[in-house]
Amino acid sequence: MSAAAEDVVTEAPAVEAVPKRAMTLGLGTSLVVLAALVLAPLFVKNFIIFQMTMLLIYGLAVLALNILTGGSGQFSLGQSAFYAVGAYTSAILMEHFGMNYALTLPIAGIICFGFGFVFGQPALRLSGVYLALATFALAVAMPQLLKLNFFEHWTGGVQGLVVTKPDAPFGLSMSQDMWLYYFTLVIAIGIYIASVNLLKSRSGRAFMAIRDNEIAASAMGVDVALYKTLAFGVSAGITGVAGGLGAIAVQFVAPDSYTITLAISLFLGMVVGGVGWLPGSIVGSAFIIFVPNMAEHISKGLSGAVFGVLLFLVIFLVPHGARQVAIVAQQMLGKLTKR
Amino acid sequence: MSTIKKLAVLSAAFGVLAASSSSVFAQKKYDPGASDTEIKIGNIMPYSGPASAYGVIGKTEEAYFKKINAEGGINGRKINFISYDDGYSPPKTVEQARKLVESDEALIVFNPLGTPPNTAIQKYLNSKKVPQLFVATGATKWNDPKNFPWTMGWQPNYQSETVIYAKYILKNFPNAKIGILYQNDDYGKDYLKGFKDGLGAKAASMIVAEESYEVSQPTIDSHIVKLKASGADVFMNITTPKFAAQAIKKNAEVGWKPTHFLNNVSASIGAVMKPAGFEASQGIISSAYLKDTSDPQWKDDAGMKAFDEFLTKYFPEGNRIDGNVIYGYTAAQGLVHVLKACGDNLTRENVMKQAANIKGLELGGLLPGIKVNTSPTDFAPISQVQLQKFKGEAWELFGEVLSGDVGG
Numbered sequence: 001m002s003a004a005a006e007d008v009v010t011e012a013p014a015v016e017a018v019p020k021r022a023m024t025l026g027l028g029t030s031l032v033v034l035a036a037l038v039l040a041p042l043f044v045k046n047f048i049i050f051q052m053t054m055l056l057i058y059g060l061a062v063l064a065l066n067i068l069t070g071g072s073g074q075f076s077l078g079q080s081a082f083y084a085v086g087a088y089t090s091a092i093l094m095e096h097f098g099m100n101y102a103l104t105l106p107i108a109g110i111i112c113f114g115f116g117f118v119f120g121q122p123a124l125r126l127s128g129v130y131l132a133l134a135t136f137a138l139a140v141a142m143p144q145l146l147k148l149n150f151f152e153h154w155t156g157g158v159q160g161l162v163v164t165k166p167d168a169p170f171g172l173s174m175s176q177d178m179w180l181y182y183f184t185l186v187i188a189i190g191i192y193i194a195s196v197n198l199l200k201s202r203s204g205r206a207f208m209a210i211r212d213n214e215i216a217a218s219a220m221g222v223d224v225a226l227y228k229t230l231a232f233g234v235s236a237g238i239t240g241v242a243g244g245l246g247a248i249a250v251q252f253v254a255p256d257s258y259t260i261t262l263a264i265s266l267f268l269g270m271v272v273g274g275v276g277w278l279p280g281s282i283v284g285s286a287f288i289i290f291v292p293n294m295a296e297h298i299s300k301g302l303s304g305a306v307f308g309v310l311l312f313l314v315i316f317l318v319p320h321g322a323r324q325v326a327i328v329a330q331q332m333l334g335k336l337t338k339r
Numbered sequence: 340m341s342t343i344k345k346l347a348v349l350s351a352a353f354g355v356l357a358a359s360s361s362s363v364f365a366q367k368k369y370d371p372g373a374s375d376t377e378i379k380i381g382n383i384m385p386y387s388g389p390a391s392a393y394g395v396i397g398k399t400e401e402a403y404f405k406k407i408n409a410e411g412g413i414n415g416r417k418i419n420f421i422s423y424d425d426g427y428s429p430p431k432t433v434e435q436a437r438k439l440v441e442s443d444e445a446l447i448v449f450n451p452l453g454t455p456p457n458t459a460i461q462k463y464l465n466s467k468k469v470p471q472l473f474v475a476t477g478a479t480k481w482n483d484p485k486n487f488p489w490t491m492g493w494q495p496n497y498q499s500e501t502v503i504y505a506k507y508i509l510k511n512f513p514n515a516k517i518g519i520l521y522q523n524d525d526y527g528k529d530y531l532k533g534f535k536d537g538l539g540a541k542a543a544s545m546i547v548a549e550e551s552y553e554v555s556q557p558t559i560d561s562h563i564v565k566l567k568a569s570g571a572d573v574f575m576n577i578t579t580p581k582f583a584a585q586a587i588k589k590n591a592e593v594g595w596k597p598t599h600f601l602n603n604v605s606a607s608i609g610a611v612m613k614p615a616g617f618e619a620s621q622g623i624i625s626s627a628y629l630k631d632t633s634d635p636q637w638k639d640d641a642g643m644k645a646f647d648e649f650l651t652k653y654f655p656e657g658n659r660i661d662g663n664v665i666y667g668y669t670a671a672q673g674l675v676h677v678l679k680a681c682g683d684n685l686t687r688e689n690v691m692k693q694a695a696n697i698k699g700l701e702l703g704g705l706l707p708g709i710k711v712n713t714s715p716t717d718f719a720p721i722s723q724v725q726l727q728k729f730k731g732e733a734w735e736l737f738g739e740v741l742s743g744d745v746g747g
Contacts, residue, residue: 303424
């Protein structure tokens, strides 16, 4: 009985080992995607630009979870809590202290990094489903913490805080939405490149060694405790920046925005995008933003059920998510070019 | 060119200008979303998620507009009702509101539900000058025409309701010891504030116990036990239907018999009193502005007959005793009144102008004597309620129609 339980605890999490070269896109593909992201807003309505901004923001949050789960093999259902802390940090600094929106983001990132690092300490003792549950608790508690009377002066309590949307600087004749999109895009690219480099670095190798086999990693001299908490910190930090950007784009923060549903959506985005495949984050993000809209279009009363069916189909047909699709596409392309 | 010629040209130019502008005035005027054949009405509802029970409101409204269209529409124009799901999540509400305004180009956003979702889109809609008309929330802040001229409330707000209870308590139970139970969210806190404001300086001495609960809690039994132990003899019950029924039941079980004030949100016979037991519900005081559809006293009422006819013909799947159905029905009637008043001038500005000039409008779902009234400085359409006491198996209205307007 106890042996069986121990087995579950010590067993490596059910994350498939991803070789680090397979974690990114080739240079050519990256440039094509980048060009599409830069040029697209010039041809579409402001509303679509707003949706694309949200796509990038959720993409960042999914990327952060991907580093944690795909990189270091730790589960988290508590990302909504870090997202909320980032969002509230930005909103409070902007509205109560009149700080520039761009400056609030690094602060949100640093605070969330600290928050994640501290939370990573108890997480050291837990793994697999147990860790998922512990982080789940964090996500459930967060909306209520934000409502506490004690913080109400700063957080606006249940009423939330309204945030002012920034105008384009330097007198650029660009709509607020477009400016915010490019601003988000630059940050997203920066974080993406940094994340790719992180996973290719010594620290990244340590993360993956822990993911693949914790005991072997410690035998190789990897400081397991440090790197596990570090992964939590980095993931929380990036999520915090995404949260801050989200607050600016949506112009409003309230406890109801950051419930457990958000954490599960992010987790879902990661699985759909392909665990451990960083470019998949944006595909996963697209899934969690657009598929519910499609489901609603099919049936209003049963939108949840339709969404469930679509999700089931994706997981059943392509269990490795967008990564699998990308690999198949690459192989087909390879065959075509050989011919 | 001589001066006379110049003048002649000038006057001719003015003449042409005047003629063209007068012909413009004579024409029908439209903003995006309105045309000779249709009026696009946007709406956002939580069809999924924790507040999905309210989604019925959107479905009722859709059915009601179907009825209006079948009967020829409004001044010959059909209503195209576009309703989206936001799952009660404010970021999603913003996305859907932008979709309605920028992609679907709806004329107005009508009756979006919930305080946090509406707060999230208020600034956006006001900056776009799109009416956020008759919002489905009882928060007090929607009556603020000075700062938000494009946002208008609908139902009596929470604060004014508890102000009325507080005044009643001060008058009839000046030495009351009050115990309060409230839901720990925007709705509960708004009610609580109104109640304390209504008691004024005596609030601190009269309130002996304050208990709050979270929506996610399965039961509130322990709070009732604590309130009983505090020795309170007046119970202000600020809870949503499920918890209200629990509280009434638990009160009877532990033998606590205070004068029980129940907020209007839960004053439903079908959803609260019946499940809690009629015996335990005797003597509860509440207030109302809509007719309770499960109350037999409205059986032969003309407004209720029209409502029943609508249900059988256009919304047979609707649950008659669900208070949300008659709520949506009444709100949709309010909108139809405004759109009819707009005539052929279907601009967003005129919609707000007409909405702000409703005088003494009576609707079939409202209690007799309660009228919809607005003015350019009063953006709280329904602000009257009547007190009622539970007797036998029905509510018995007593006293006059009361008004408790609180500005935002």
